[in-house]
Amino acid sequence: MSKGVERSVVWARLRWLAGVLGVFGLVLVAQLVRWQLVDSADLSEVARRTHNRRETLDARRGTVYSTDGRVLSTDVYTYSLSASPAVIEDAKAPELADRLFPLLGLSRDGLITALSGDAVWQPLADGLSIDVADQIAGWEQPGLYLEARLSRAYPDGSISEPVLGFVSQARDGYYGVEGYYDGVLTGAPGAWLGDMALSGQDAPFGRQVLEPPEDGADLYLTLDSRVQYVLWRELSSALEYYQAPSGTIIAMHPRTAAILGIVTLPTYDPSEYGQADPSLYEDPVVSHEWEPGSVFKVITMAAGLDAGVVTPESTFDDTGIFELAGATIRNWDREAHGTVTMKEILGLSLNTGASFVSTSLGADRFYDYLSAFGFGQLLGVDLQAEARGSMKRPGDGRWYEADLATNAFGQGIAVTPLQMLAAVCAVANDGVLMQPYIVEHRVGRDGVSETEPKAVRQVISPETADALTRMMVDAVRDETEAATVPGYDVAGKTGTSQIPIPGGYHPSDIIASFVGFFPADDPQLCILVKIDRPQAGQWGSEVAAPVFSKVASQVAVLLGIEPSSADGTRVASQ
Amino acid sequence: MSEYIIPTESLICFRRGGPRAYSEPLTRASVTSIKTQDGSLTRHDFVLLGCTAALLAVIGLLYLIQASDITSISYRVHTIRSEVTRLEQENSALAVEIAQLERLDRVERDAEALGLIHNATVHYLQLGEPEPALAQEPAPAE
Numbered sequence: 001m002s003k004g005v006e007r008s009v010v011w012a013r014l015r016w017l018a019g020v021l022g023v024f025g026l027v028l029v030a031q032l033v034r035w036q037l038v039d040s041a042d043l044s045e046v047a048r049r050t051h052n053r054r055e056t057l058d059a060r061r062g063t064v065y066s067t068d069g070r071v072l073s074t075d076v077y078t079y080s081l082s083a084s085p086a087v088i089e090d091a092k093a094p095e096l097a098d099r100l101f102p103l104l105g106l107s108r109d110g111l112i113t114a115l116s117g118d119a120v121w122q123p124l125a126d127g128l129s130i131d132v133a134d135q136i137a138g139w140e141q142p143g144l145y146l147e148a149r150l151s152r153a154y155p156d157g158s159i160s161e162p163v164l165g166f167v168s169q170a171r172d173g174y175y176g177v178e179g180y181y182d183g184v185l186t187g188a189p190g191a192w193l194g195d196m197a198l199s200g201q202d203a204p205f206g207r208q209v210l211e212p213p214e215d216g217a218d219l220y221l222t223l224d225s226r227v228q229y230v231l232w233r234e235l236s237s238a239l240e241y242y243q244a245p246s247g248t249i250i251a252m253h254p255r256t257a258a259i260l261g262i263v264t265l266p267t268y269d270p271s272e273y274g275q276a277d278p279s280l281y282e283d284p285v286v287s288h289e290w291e292p293g294s295v296f297k298v299i300t301m302a303a304g305l306d307a308g309v310v311t312p313e314s315t316f317d318d319t320g321i322f323e324l325a326g327a328t329i330r331n332w333d334r335e336a337h338g339t340v341t342m343k344e345i346l347g348l349s350l351n352t353g354a355s356f357v358s359t360s361l362g363a364d365r366f367y368d369y370l371s372a373f374g375f376g377q378l379l380g381v382d383l384q385a386e387a388r389g390s391m392k393r394p395g396d397g398r399w400y401e402a403d404l405a406t407n408a409f410g411q412g413i414a415v416t417p418l419q420m421l422a423a424v425c426a427v428a429n430d431g432v433l434m435q436p437y438i439v440e441h442r443v444g445r446d447g448v449s450e451t452e453p454k455a456v457r458q459v460i461s462p463e464t465a466d467a468l469t470r471m472m473v474d475a476v477r478d479e480t481e482a483a484t485v486p487g488y489d490v491a492g493k494t495g496t497s498q499i500p501i502p503g504g505y506h507p508s509d510i511i512a513s514f515v516g517f518f519p520a521d522d523p524q525l526c527i528l529v530k531i532d533r534p535q536a537g538q539w540g541s542e543v544a545a546p547v548f549s550k551v552a553s554q555v556a557v558l559l560g561i562e563p564s565s566a567d568g569t570r571v572a573s574q
Numbered sequence: 575m576s577e578y579i580i581p582t583e584s585l586i587c588f589r590r591g592g593p594r595a596y597s598e599p600l601t602r603a604s605v606t607s608i609k610t611q612d613g614s615l616t617r618h619d620f621v622l623l624g625c626t627a628a629l630l631a632v633i634g635l636l637y638l639i640q641a642s643d644i645t646s647i648s649y650r651v652h653t654i655r656s657e658v659t660r661l662e663q664e665n666s667a668l669a670v671e672i673a674q675l676e677r678l679d680r681v682e683r684d685a686e687a688l689g690l691i692h693n694a695t696v697h698y699l700q701l702g703e704p705e706p707a708l709a710q711e712p713a714p715a716e
């Protein structure tokens with residue numbers, strides 16, 4: 001072969017090789033373009049997942065305390081136990097079941113079935129305590145797995161429910177404080193971020209970053225656990241004694257509208273909310289409305305006195321019947337009481353007299369006063385699911401002239417128990433309506449945030465409030481001895497309301513109530529008692545007033561409220 | 575400056591400034607590397623390679639020690655973190671247990687079991703202004 005031929009063969013081979021390399025290079029470049037530009041994000045994510053470890057760190061939900069420092073709801077770790085029967089030898093299942101069933105409270109046979117077979121994963125139990133989890137972990141049994149998770153604990157059980165509400169398994173708060181302050185109580189989860197070696201361990205010289213979780217804020221309530229317990233105990237015994245299915249007691253400070261205690265029965269244990277009747281979730285104190293009956297006469301009388309249409313000594317000729325727009329109003333005792341003063345109308349709880357006051361005011365002024373007292377609107381209390389109540393007004397299409405007469409004694413108008421108590425507290429607070437609240441302060445990442453008592457408006461003048469207070473004191477002293485509290489002047493009013501049903505009112509069932517405050521000369525405590533459908537007793541003075549007396553006398557001692565001496569001066573408690 | 579007298583026919587010499595006539599005497603400064611013509615290494619090369627290998631070995635050892643330390647520290651951090659988590663879990667469980675033991679209905683039940691009873695009435699005492707204390711005359715000295 002000549003040198004020229006040999007060179008051309010070499011060049012041909014080189015060109016062929018260059019072509020192959022060129023094609024290979026183009027494919028390589030195309031692949032690089034695809035990786036770098038087209039699939040860049042996806043591939044980066046795959047790489048991140050492969051080499052980066054992310055361990056989520058749960059944030060603790062804030063703890064809720066009573067004003068006296070007791071834990072009402074807090075986060076606690078519980079454990080779930082699962083098994084991998086495929087890993088557990090079938091022969092060992094009975095022995096394992098023998099050890100597990102006393103701890104888990106499950107049947108032995110059921111456990112043997114669950115632990116046998118080839119299933120990869122089998123949940124066994126949830127909500128285990130740390131002690132039980134410790135015991136099981138100590139066995140070091142392959143195929144048994146424990147997982148810790150945060151759950152909500154309510155050490156007081158149902159006593160402070162439904163003020164608190166509950167926290168779902170998804171860690172969302174519902175109802176009460178848990179629902180209203182869900183955003184404040186919930187923290188932000190953190191994470192451990194790090195580079196991971198192929199072995200799955202932390203990579204040497206790799207990046208390790210801690211993003212700490214931000215725990216939720218702690219809430220300190222105005223609720224006093226001692227007061228709460230007294231309310232709970234007295235309501236429990238009252239429902240049993242009067243054979244009533246349900247009831248409510250609220251205690252509030254009249255000067256600030258700080259809620260000291262709320263008890264509603266029946267109730268549920270919020271840590272086992274899933275097994276409770278969902279109708280119990282709502283707090284009746286803020287979510288349920290009731291026709292208040294005669295306790296509402298306090299409001300009607302306040303409006304009449306403040307507007308100047310009546311004075312405590314004004315008289316009314318009670319014939320036992322009051323007629324308006326075709327409606328006939330009768331007294332509870334179906335009696336005619338002759339000429340009576342406004343003070344006596346309140347003491348004797350005369351429906352006719354209350355209707356006389358409201359009609360003397362006129363519809364516009366009467367309903368303006370009711371609105372000023374907060375009826376038919378939200379109070380803005382920091383509890384979830386607050387209802388407005390139902391108050392008709394002239395011109396809204398549902399109002400009839402007769403309503404002016406019936407609304408005066410609390411019929412045909414629906415209010416929440418908290419609205420009723422807040423309105424009476426306004427009388428105790430020199431005529432100033434305060435916004436009720438239950439969170440005293442909260443402690444979070446931003447420091448301490450105090451709740452300042454908030455005055456909504458001056459509803460009636462201090463003089464009117466003082467005159468009405470004296471009328472209420474007389475009403476209790478002269479007509480409702482069961483509500484008196486030894487050593488204190490109590491201002492209050494009974495209520496016996498009918499229960500509306502389709503087409504009218506229930507023929508026999510009633511709701512007994514009493515609302516009052518004391519000491520009358522310097523009110524420190526305002527209490528509403530409401531007992532639904534009592535079977536042993538038919539009047540507020542008979543059912544609710546004694547409960548008020550029992551609660552008030554005990555709470556007065558707990559809160560150190562000094563009694564009045566015979567001449568009205570305060571004495572120092574020892 | 576000492577001279578290296580090496581038979582030029584047995585050496586391939588690379589000099590600073592490019593190849594020159596081999597007749598010039600070589601000095602330590604003018605020689606950059608020396609390799610025998612048959613490719614075998616000189617003692618100088620062995621020393622150089624030995625030092626390089628030793629250096630690499632030291633670097634490798636340091637890396638291994640550091641990696642081992644970091645892995646060990648990482649493990650300890652992980653263990654301590656687990657312990658902290660564990661103590662937090664215990665702490666929260668104990669806080670709940672304390673609160674449950676302090677439940678007022680439980681305290682009342684226990685008190686009643688011990689024979690304690692409720693105080694039916696509370697008496698408040700009204701104290702007058704305290705009488706001014708009269709100064710005692712000092713006893714005469716004996």
